[in-house]
Amino acid sequence: MIRINENFLSLKESYLFIEIAKRIRAYKEQHPDKQLIRMGIGDVTLPLAPVVVEAMKKGCDEMADKETFKGYEDSGRGYEFLRKSISGYYKSFGVEVDFDEILISDGAKSDCGNIVDIFGIDNTVLITDPAYPVYVDSNTMSGRKIIYANSNEENGFAAMPDDSICSDLIYLCSPNNPTGSVYTKEQLKIWVDYALKHKAVIIFDAAYEAFITDKSLPRSIFEIDGAKDCAIEICSLSKTAGFTGTRCGYTVIPKGLNAYTRNGDAVNIFKIWCRRQGSKFNGVSYPVQCGAAAVFTEEGQKQTKEGINYYMNNAKLIAKTCDELNIKYTGGINSPYIWLKCPNNMGSWEFFDYLLNEIQVVGTPGEGFGPNGAGWFRLTAFGSKENTEEAMKRLKKLLKKD
Amino acid sequence: MIRINENFLSLKESYLFIEIAKRIRAYKEQHPDKQLIRMGIGDVTLPLAPVVVEAMKKGCDEMADKETFKGYEDSGRGYEFLRKSISGYYKSFGVEVDFDEILISDGAKSDCGNIVDIFGIDNTVLITDPAYPVYVDSNTMSGRKIIYANSNEENGFAAMPDDSICSDLIYLCSPNNPTGSVYTKEQLKIWVDYALKHKAVIIFDAAYEAFITDKSLPRSIFEIDGAKDCAIEICSLSKTAGFTGTRCGYTVIPKGLNAYTRNGDAVNIFKIWCRRQGSKFNGVSYPVQCGAAAVFTEEGQKQTKEGINYYMNNAKLIAKTCDELNIKYTGGINSPYIWLKCPNNMGSWEFFDYLLNEIQVVGTPGEGFGPNGAGWFRLTAFGSKENTEEAMKRLKKLLKKD
Numbered sequence A, B: 001m002i003r004i005n006e007n008f009l010s011l012k013e014s015y016l017f018i019e020i021a022k023r024i025r026a027y028k029e030q031h032p033d034k035q036l037i038r039m040g041i042g043d044v045t046l047p048l049a050p051v052v053v054e055a056m057k058k059g060c061d062e063m064a065d066k067e068t069f070k071g072y073e074d075s076g077r078g079y080e081f082l083r084k085s086i087s088g089y090y091k092s093f094g095v096e097v098d099f100d101e102i103l104i105s106d107g108a109k110s111d112c113g114n115i116v117d118i119f120g121i122d123n124t125v126l127i128t129d130p131a132y133p134v135y136v137d138s139n140t141m142s143g144r145k146i147i148y149a150n151s152n153e154e155n156g157f158a159a160m161p162d163d164s165i166c167s168d169l170i171y172l173c174s175p176n177n178p179t180g181s182v183y184t185k186e187q188l189k190i191w192v193d194y195a196l197k198h199k200a201v202i203i204f205d206a207a208y209e210a211f212i213t214d215k216s217l218p219r220s221i222f223e224i225d226g227a228k229d230c231a232i233e234i235c236s237l238s239k240t241a242g243f244t245g246t247r248c249g250y251t252v253i254p255k256g257l258n259a260y261t262r263n264g265d266a267v268n269i270f271k272i273w274c275r276r277q278g279s280k281f282n283g284v285s286y287p288v289q290c291g292a293a294a295v296f297t298e299e300g301q302k303q304t305k306e307g308i309n310y311y312m313n314n315a316k317l318i319a320k321t322c323d324e325l326n327i328k329y330t331g332g333i334n335s336p337y338i339w340l341k342c343p344n345n346m347g348s349w350e351f352f353d354y355l356l357n358e359i360q361v362v363g364t365p366g367e368g369f370g371p372n373g374a375g376w377f378r379l380t381a382f383g384s385k386e387n388t389e390e391a392m393k394r395l396k397k398l399l400k401k402d
Helices: A006-010 A015-030 A050-063 A080-092 A108-118 A133-141 A185-198 A269-280 A286-295 A298-324 A348-359 A385-401 B006-010 B015-030 B050-063 B080-092 B108-118 B133-141 B185-197 B269-280 B286-295 B298-324 B348-359 B385-401
Strands: A102-105 A124-129 A145-150 A169-173 A201-205 A231-236 A249-252 A258-260 A266-268 A329-331 A337-341 A376-380 B102-105 B124-129 B145-150 B169-173 B201-205 B231-236 B249-252 B258-260 B266-268 B329-331 B337-341 B376-380
Touching: A006 A133, A006 B269, A015 A348, A050 A286, A050 A298, A050 B050, A050 B286, A080 A102, A080 A286, A102 A108, A102 A269, A108 A133, A108 A201, A108 A231, A108 A249, A108 A269, A108 B269, A124 A133, A133 A145, A133 B269, A169 A185, A185 A201, A258 A269, A266 A269, A269 B006, A269 B108, A269 B133, A286 A298, A286 B050, A286 B286, A298 A329, A298 A337, A298 A385, A348 A376, A348 A385, B006 B133, B015 B348, B050 B286, B050 B298, B080 B102, B080 B286, B102 B108, B102 B269, B108 B133, B108 B201, B108 B231, B108 B249, B108 B269, B124 B133, B133 B145, B169 B185, B185 B201, B258 B269, B266 B269, B286 B298, B298 B329, B298 B337, B298 B385, B348 B376, B348 B385
Parallel strands: A124 A145, A124 A169, A169 A201, A201 A231, B124 B145, B124 B169, B169 B201, B201 B231
Antiparallel strands: A102 A249, A231 A249, A258 A266, A329 A337, A337 A376, B102 B249, B231 B249, B258 B266, B329 B337, B337 B376
């Protein structure tokens, strides 16, 4: 008799987004004439940069010609032209990553979810609370013990390690989803030292690195001494270049990084991950890889940075509005997320309903990202300028009235 | 201390293809002037159909315009337009599959490798020997017990179940890789009855269904009564439409299919798989889905079938050559693979070296697919007409001389 992996039954249903959709549906049925402004979901709205589209179409044309057609990619790790572009991109902000340590994926979520396959289920996993749900879900599915590091108002939603607590696999995300907080180099150094001491591995989610403008803040964990001995970095073009529907990301696994057998023998992580991917993945679509490489050209950087600036102007406006309304928040600077404390001690869901009913603005209740999110709320800067302006106008009118 | 998943250490290294590459390299170093004809790897050589390229480029253009831009796909299961096309394709050969049971993937290998995540590790897995290595590797990685069903010369390399042996998860591939054998409806019915009796689930790999021309042979396991209560079908556009480098496939999970908890409670497989994918996958690139949908249009079917006919003419020529040389084989009809018995009782590797050294033709030693492949050899029809003709001319000259 076929048995299910019962760990799946321990997962929370994704009640958060189901519940959000349900409440929106109910509202719309009662108010079919009202236009909602969606600032909840983390999806982008600007189209792909022209240089990216051009490169993808050229890639398509190559697939139409026998001489330039591309079948299976030999390694499945990504074409060298793209990996070298990304290596050059790292170099542009002072980080040395060899192209041969970079693996191309169909998005950060896939690699972030699948990477746990290669680690023993007896590892203890340390995740910040609140956090991107994939970290918790992928480890729950495989039955690992999860412990939490508190991100909260006191530490500016930047959890730090407790040296007395052992853990083996650590998830960090900076700039953070959902809180928008960004670790300083000094803070990341403390995490790296903790990981080295415990022979732990850090999974560093750098999906929002392109939103960092403050040059003193680290955009990669590999800016920190020692990180190559304890960290894997996962990154994405989803927010950097609007690839949420185009699908491309990359993962950096330093060649010298090891995990251990129960006997304490070192096993090379890069090699084991390649073995995993060799059996369960067959590379990213060639035209998509062409488009991704275009992001890292001079023109591509110029065009995609225009998009990032556009979103960051929205973020600034949201942050400014919170300032004016005396609402506490993190993020908004160096991050497309604004994580705000619900005014008047409202609960996350209470504030959700309040914004939906009163001003038809949809955000995300913070407790969907973990218990520490209770009483907090996430707004994103990925909407249009017009909608963001309109939403902030309504928000000001609503809360000043109170 | 971070521990590795030690199941990975039980995997065979992919010695087969490493060893093949090594021998080719050594030969080329000694004979730099010789041109090799590669009939080993299962990659296609014809370009994408014009209608597919056109649709992909149109998809790229839509990504360039704010009004038509596509971000995250809501469900991540694939756009309805593509799932409905595939449902219609099934209907064209008489199979009823609802579009809502179809999930779009970035290729059969990903779904085939990842599907094991949702089943308990205490299931016993039944795999035919020889077989596509992903079945064995993905279950070895997660530590499941594997038993084998013999495919051999006596049963025409079409293994049948032994009713006295219990198993929970069964892998079948028809038309088979590597043996080219195709199950009849009667044979598949026996497998379905076996699965139903044991409450097992069949993972049916239909990646080569488009090569079936004999209308009496099943192209989908869902042509068999009862299959919707015991089978998942995984299919791919890689060979059907030359998508090896474009990356798109699909998986059919009947909505009523269940697995069980240790207490015997039924758990819906479709729902659990969607939960897995919701955390570890984010859908297939939009332009790729546009190209995939074009495959299933009238013009797309016409154009891609021309490609299949081209390859099948190669297959016929290889089969005819084997007939003339009195070499036993399976496949070649309704399949792009020819699985031949090495002449003069040669071993697989002996025959590999013989063809490489004497006539510069590269095939795949059968034992790379499992112990029952010893003494057998795989040739593929995916090369060019010219190369296939030249290789067969050389083969005839070589073996008639013996």
